[in-house]
Amino acid sequence: MEHKFQELSRHILIMHAEHDTDRPILAAVTGSRRTLLMDAGNSPAHAELFRQELARRGWRQPDLLVLTHWHWDHSFGMTAWNVPVIAHEETAQALNRLGGLSGSDEELEHLVREGAISEGSAEHIRLEYGSPRVITVSTPDIIFNGSITVDLGGVTCELSHVGGDHSADSCVLHVIEDKVLFLGDALGPSVYGGPRRYSSTGFLKLLERIYGYKAALLVESHGVPMTEQEFRADLVPWERLARIVDVFGDNRERVLLELKAYLQLEELPPGLLRSVEYFLEGAR
Numbered sequence: 001m002e003h004k005f006q007e008l009s010r011h012i013l014i015m016h017a018e019h020d021t022d023r024p025i026l027a028a029v030t031g032s033r034r035t036l037l038m039d040a041g042n043s044p045a046h047a048e049l050f051r052q053e054l055a056r057r058g059w060r061q062p063d064l065l066v067l068t069h070w071h072w073d074h075s076f077g078m079t080a081w082n083v084p085v086i087a088h089e090e091t092a093q094a095l096n097r098l099g100g101l102s103g104s105d106e107e108l109e110h111l112v113r114e115g116a117i118s119e120g121s122a123e124h125i126r127l128e129y130g131s132p133r134v135i136t137v138s139t140p141d142i143i144f145n146g147s148i149t150v151d152l153g154g155v156t157c158e159l160s161h162v163g164g165d166h167s168a169d170s171c172v173l174h175v176i177e178d179k180v181l182f183l184g185d186a187l188g189p190s191v192y193g194g195p196r197r198y199s200s201t202g203f204l205k206l207l208e209r210i211y212g213y214k215a216a217l218l219v220e221s222h223g224v225p226m227t228e229q230e231f232r233a234d235l236v237p238w239e240r241l242a243r244i245v246d247v248f249g250d251n252r253e254r255v256l257l258e259l260k261a262y263l264q265l266e267e268l269p270p271g272l273l274r275s276v277e278y279f280l281e282g283a284r
Contacts, residue, residue, distance in 0.1 A: 005053050008217060008225060009178040011155050013059060015050045017222045021128040022073045022121070024221035026050045027182060029175050030060050031152025037062035038173050038182055039221070040085075041077025043128050048080060064150070066159050067140065068184025068221065069167040070094035072121060078138045086148060087140035088161045090169035095139050103135030115193030164206050165190045165198050165282070174213055181215035185222065189278045197281035200245040207239060237263060237272050241279055250283040252276075 004016040008027075015026045023046050027038040035054075041047035054061055067075055067087040075095060078085060087095070098116075101107060108122040117125075129135060142148075147160035156176040164170045166188035173182040186206060189196045210218070211232075218231045226234060240262050241255070248254045255276060260268065268276070 003049055003053070006225070008180055008219075009175075011152075011178055012175060012180060013054065013057065014219070014225070015053065016224070019222070022124040022222075023128075024073050024185070025182075025219060027173075027219070028054055028059060028062060029152060029155060029157055031155035033151075033153030034063035035060045036150055036152055036157050037065045037081065037083070039068055039074040039184075040065055040081060042073035042124075043077050044080035045128070047077035051080070066150075066157070066173060067091050067171075068173065068182065068186075069170045070098075071167060071185070072117065072125060074184070074221070076135060076137065079136045084142060085138070085140040086142040086144065086150070086159065088159075088169045088171055089143050089145050090161075091171075092140045092143045094169065095137060098137045099139065101135055101137045103129060103133045118191055121192075162186050162206060162209060163202075164188075165202060172210070172213075174215070179214075179216035180225075181210065181213050181218050183210065183218060183220045185220070186210075187220065188222075189275075195281050196278045198242070198275070198278045199282045200242040200279055203242045203279075204239070204246065207235065207242075238275060241272070241275060245279045245283050250280045252280055255280065 005013060006016065007013050011030055013028045017023060017025050021042065023042050024039060026041055029036045029038065041050065051061065062081060062083050064083050065081055065085045067085065070091045108125060111117045112119050112122050147158055150157045158174045158176060159171050161171050164186045166185045170184055170186040172184060172186055189198045215228060217225050217227060219225045241259055244255050244258045
């Protein structure tokens with residue numbers, strides 16, 4: 001598999017997401033004094049690939065690490081970095097609860113049953129770690145509430161808690177001088193502990209907050225970087241869907257009718273149709 005890297009600016013290098021084992025984007029943000037790493041990777045192997053690329057390019061290795069949220073694919077690579085970890089208090093609480101995890105099949109099945117992870121996540125963990133597997137979950141060092149700002153030397157990073165359906169602890173990372181906003185998975189639906197769902201009102205509030213940053217580049221952890229114009233255009237159907245559900249609730253026929261009329265489509269594409277079900281679930 002070819003691992004793809006991209007310099008978003010002279011301060012930011014990312015490793016692109018890989019979907020086979022649910023590896024999210026990793027980002028290094030470097031200033032004149034220190035380098036900040038966004039998200040740890042889903043395993044030490046994932047983390048090591050990024051470390052090697054930083055070394056190959058002559059970039060300073062991370063001095064500290066921030067987590068966008070607690071989910072395994074963003075946090076299980078923490079032990080590979082051995083640097084101070086900054087996380088929201090809810091992220092720390094969730095990782096503390098996973099403290100004794102070793103990664104056995106029995107443990108994974110138990111976590112699925114109690115809604116802590118999904119069956120899909122368990123399968124991705126098995127693929128990423130192989131068998132026999134050893135997983136070590138570590139906990140953050142610096143805990144914040146609200147937002148925290150880090151000066152890297154001429155580059156300022158602000159990590160802010162935004163919440164959302166995907167995970168209550170979701171945070172976004174704003175690299176202020178570069179006008180780049182890392183969204184983590186904040187705009188995703190809920191994935192654990194029941195059917196996937198979106199709250200239409202919550203989604204719209206979150207979108208408004210994201211647009212308020214006026215970022216030049218927006219990066220979702222399992223997507224590709226987009227300009228603000230591209231991002232807004234990409235989100236048009238979902239934003240309209242959320243507004244329709246806000247008015248008509250879980251009236252499926254009316255929601256489909258209104259959305260098809262707005263988009264001038266006879267049939268909705270599969271991805272959008274799935275999202276209709278998530279929003280309807282959220283309205284119930």
